[in-house]
Amino acid sequence: MSSTAQAIHHEEHHQSFFERWFMSTNHKDIGTLYLLFSFLMLFVGGSFAMLIRAELFEPGMQLMQPYFFNELTSMHGLVMIFGVIMPSFVGLANWMIPMQIGAPDMALPRLNNLSFWILPFAFILLLSTFFMPGGAPAAGWTMYPPLVLQGGESIAFMIFAIHLMGISSILGSINIIATILNLRAPGLDLLKMPMFCWSWLITSFLVIAVMPVLAGAVTMMLFDRFFGTNFFNAGAGGDPVMYQHVFWFFGHPEVYIMILPAFGIISEIVPTFARKPLFGYKAMVYAIACIAFLSFIVWSHHMFTVGLPLGAEVFFMFSTMLIAVPTGVKIFNWVTTMWKGSLSFETPMLWAIGFIVLFSIGGFSGVMMALVPADFQYYGTYFIVAHFHYVLVGGALFSIIGAVYYWLPKWSGHMYSTFWSKLHFWSSVISVNVLFFPQQFLGFAGMPRRIPDYNVAFADWNMVSSIGGFWFGASQLILVGVVVHCVFFSKAKATSRVWEHAYGLEWTLPSPAPHHSFTVPPVIDDSQLAHGDVSH
Amino acid sequence: MSSSNCKRRIVGAGAAFGALLVSMAAAANPVPWQMNLPKGATPVSQQIWNLHMAALWVCVALGVLVFGAMFIAMVRFRRSKGAVAETWSHNTLLEIGWTVVPVLILIGLAAPATLLTREMYNSTDAVMTVKVTGYQWLWRYDYISYDGKPVTKVPTIYSRLAADSNAARQLDSGISPYSIKAPDGTNDYLLDVTHPLVIPAGVKVRFLITADDVIHGWWVPDFAAKRDAIPGIMNDAWAKVDKPGTYLGQCYVLCGQDHSAMPVVVKVLPREEFNAWLTAQQNAATLDKAARTARVEPQQPVPAKG
Amino acid sequence: MLRTSEQSELKDAPAPDELAQRKARARRTAWIIGAIAAAFFIASLVQGHFSQIPILH
Numbered sequence: 001m002s003s004t005a006q007a008i009h010h011e012e013h014h015q016s017f018f019e020r021w022f023m024s025t026n027h028k029d030i031g032t033l034y035l036l037f038s039f040l041m042l043f044v045g046g047s048f049a050m051l052i053r054a055e056l057f058e059p060g061m062q063l064m065q066p067y068f069f070n071e072l073t074s075m076h077g078l079v080m081i082f083g084v085i086m087p088s089f090v091g092l093a094n095w096m097i098p099m100q101i102g103a104p105d106m107a108l109p110r111l112n113n114l115s116f117w118i119l120p121f122a123f124i125l126l127l128s129t130f131f132m133p134g135g136a137p138a139a140g141w142t143m144y145p146p147l148v149l150q151g152g153e154s155i156a157f158m159i160f161a162i163h164l165m166g167i168s169s170i171l172g173s174i175n176i177i178a179t180i181l182n183l184r185a186p187g188l189d190l191l192k193m194p195m196f197c198w199s200w201l202i203t204s205f206l207v208i209a210v211m212p213v214l215a216g217a218v219t220m221m222l223f224d225r226f227f228g229t230n231f232f233n234a235g236a237g238g239d240p241v242m243y244q245h246v247f248w249f250f251g252h253p254e255v256y257i258m259i260l261p262a263f264g265i266i267s268e269i270v271p272t273f274a275r276k277p278l279f280g281y282k283a284m285v286y287a288i289a290c291i292a293f294l295s296f297i298v299w300s301h302h303m304f305t306v307g308l309p310l311g312a313e314v315f316f317m318f319s320t321m322l323i324a325v326p327t328g329v330k331i332f333n334w335v336t337t338m339w340k341g342s343l344s345f346e347t348p349m350l351w352a353i354g355f356i357v358l359f360s361i362g363g364f365s366g367v368m369m370a371l372v373p374a375d376f377q378y379y380g381t382y383f384i385v386a387h388f389h390y391v392l393v394g395g396a397l398f399s400i401i402g403a404v405y406y407w408l409p410k411w412s413g414h415m416y417s418t419f420w421s422k423l424h425f426w427s428s429v430i431s432v433n434v435l436f437f438p439q440q441f442l443g444f445a446g447m448p449r450r451i452p453d454y455n456v457a458f459a460d461w462n463m464v465s466s467i468g469g470f471w472f473g474a475s476q477l478i479l480v481g482v483v484v485h486c487v488f489f490s491k492a493k494a495t496s497r498v499w500e501h502a503y504g505l506e507w508t509l510p511s512p513a514p515h516h517s518f519t520v521p522p523v524i525d526d527s528q529l530a531h532g533d534v535s536h
Numbered sequence: 537m538s539s540s541n542c543k544r545r546i547v548g549a550g551a552a553f554g555a556l557l558v559s560m561a562a563a564a565n566p567v568p569w570q571m572n573l574p575k576g577a578t579p580v581s582q583q584i585w586n587l588h589m590a591a592l593w594v595c596v597a598l599g600v601l602v603f604g605a606m607f608i609a610m611v612r613f614r615r616s617k618g619a620v621a622e623t624w625s626h627n628t629l630l631e632i633g634w635t636v637v638p639v640l641i642l643i644g645l646a647a648p649a650t651l652l653t654r655e656m657y658n659s660t661d662a663v664m665t666v667k668v669t670g671y672q673w674l675w676r677y678d679y680i681s682y683d684g685k686p687v688t689k690v691p692t693i694y695s696r697l698a699a700d701s702n703a704a705r706q707l708d709s710g711i712s713p714y715s716i717k718a719p720d721g722t723n724d725y726l727l728d729v730t731h732p733l734v735i736p737a738g739v740k741v742r743f744l745i746t747a748d749d750v751i752h753g754w755w756v757p758d759f760a761a762k763r764d765a766i767p768g769i770m771n772d773a774w775a776k777v778d779k780p781g782t783y784l785g786q787c788y789v790l791c792g793q794d795h796s797a798m799p800v801v802v803k804v805l806p807r808e809e810f811n812a813w814l815t816a817q818q819n820a821a822t823l824d825k826a827a828r829t830a831r832v833e834p835q836q837p838v839p840a841k842g
Numbered sequence: 843m844l845r846t847s848e849q850s851e852l853k854d855a856p857a858p859d860e861l862a863q864r865k866a867r868a869r870r871t872a873w874i875i876g877a878i879a880a881a882f883f884i885a886s887l888v889q890g891h892f893s894q895i896p897i898l899h
Contacts, residue, residue, distance in 0.1 A: 059713040060713045066794060070795075144751060147792060173875075178875070216887045219887065237895060238895070240766055240767060242890065276621040277624075305763055306763075307763055313653055325638050329634065335602060357606075367594075367595060371591055373649055373653055379788065441570065445570035446757045448787065448795075451795055453705055453797075457568050
């Protein structure tokens, strides 16, 4: 092992700082870049959220003009979705997939470099719109025409930024598919892969199918705004609702792009700390595939009030409710994995359990809003806001943080502070509920989303929610401290297995992992698979 | 805060959740600390409320089951207590069970929801038809027909945010939102308009909903009448409100900077009172036409043919 | 062009022929998937072109 470590250092010393971090074709360095980028964006998008919650702290306008508030909500959504959740999952995929399938690197390393380096430029374009005449786009992250077309010239920058983000994630997904399908170690059949690889394989296909559709939608928007076409202009026979159909045909699979990798991560963490094989591995794989398929035929549940025909409403209600079945299977399987295990509660396990609870709460409100008549009362209110923040913050973000705590010792070779990482968890899990649970009540009481000002009847819960928001935002600073300490200052060396019951190929490599993962394909031992031996 | 509101306040986090949900639902307009949907004022909104509560309790029951099992596992199967992990990872019966049972539960919810959706989509046999048009940022109401006859000579109603709310909502206005009160003493900040829509009680009223500039959303929670107002498209919704009164709602689709400032206010009058009001409007309109047309209002839109 | 530079990545791999073969296969996979993505993009534009509000026409 020590000779390997020297070899790594030897290799790294060949590269200057610039070569290593800007011209990298190494999956680990690019994974690190992705994670650092999304970490930075988490604080950019988070600062927008803090401003939003500050304005909503009490009724009346105190801090900003309503239009600027709309700019903030729109950019908060775009930054968090395309700048935080998606890139951090790609970063995790870059780090872990070659290590988990026994490959030396990603299949297409230069494509990997390209797909990362598009992103910073995309976000420079997007964020620069704040400084343009007319301000940033302010029609929400959904960018519905005709409202979005009223925006200034800056919407061209938003559209090009979205094109770039789309290209970046498509190239990333192509690379992941090519790697998983072609570079698995001999003997590692598809149905022996870790759940994280499976979840990303399926997610990649979703990305391939829907990011181009979003690109199509915003291209038509660009032409409508600048080149005189009338795709969405009702006055000339175009159809504003068609945009919504195209957008949500992208938008709903996008929701699963942001949650399926989380399912994979949780399926890795729970068996490790339950010291028991993952319950129903194959059922988990089929459930993910099933969810991915269903995600293509449910998009109109985002549009129940646009005036769809009755038959369409009923069809989309049934297809939407059907998704609850495979999703339920996943949750039941995680709980059953814990049943009669030998549980210990290290930091990653705490985040995984937090994920299961918070994601389930978000899932429950999802079932309620699948019911068309009930959705008529929920649509456009804070109940929706609470729902998607439970699944995206309590779900996706919690799983990402859990994954960082799970694999950070493997990446850095050092252990992080148990106390601070657990404090980070407890502070986050309490504040996230103070933040979002009251928003469900606000939605029931009829408070519309995307408003900077509200009637005094909504004041109390908004104040509670804002306090939770500031608390949750501040809690994330702990993560910065824990990661910086772990990478640069921690003296505690991590073993190669790190966690007592951690199985899977990545744990057979030393910590920190060598520059090239498996230069010699590993021999697959069924008893060492991450999820237990699937043959019994 | 008034004493009636105080009664509704939550005393503590451990307050009986279910009882609260039920008691608050009776309130017509949003109240401080409100935690649940209003039951509303129409048969449809009442049925939606029932469906909502059924779904909510199903979710609570499932939550208790799943989180309870997880909690028991976390207490009983701790390694620190010497628990030894078992190695099984399959149980066909269990897996079939938790696939089939949720399907049955979902069918149980979806069946009444389907019937209710059908009822909500049946806007035939309306006694009155009103056209609702959204603008940035006001609502326009035109009476189309009533009692099988077209309504003529009734002036269009332009429903803007009331002046006191509008003054208070400006940045650094110095006016407290808490000081904006309706005549009856309740706070109507951002929920009051210059001219409300007036409709008769006890009959089916059909709303034809569209917009002239961007997409808006017309919604009165107590009616459960809600449709997107989309340029070029005529949507319809309906409500049969039995209890006269004033009902409030807000635009629910982001429509630009003053999205928070286009409330929906509907005054429901007993049928005879409404008829008298309508006649008075027609008479006044005939006399006062010149004065009315002098007012600066948005131009007549070209409505799409429905 | 792509081929030579990527082969240089593999110089320390023990079985370069086998791995090079897999990488060539991976490139083929990538082109196929990329073509599917492009097809979805075109399809969404075509869909937009043919869609209009029926009641106006």
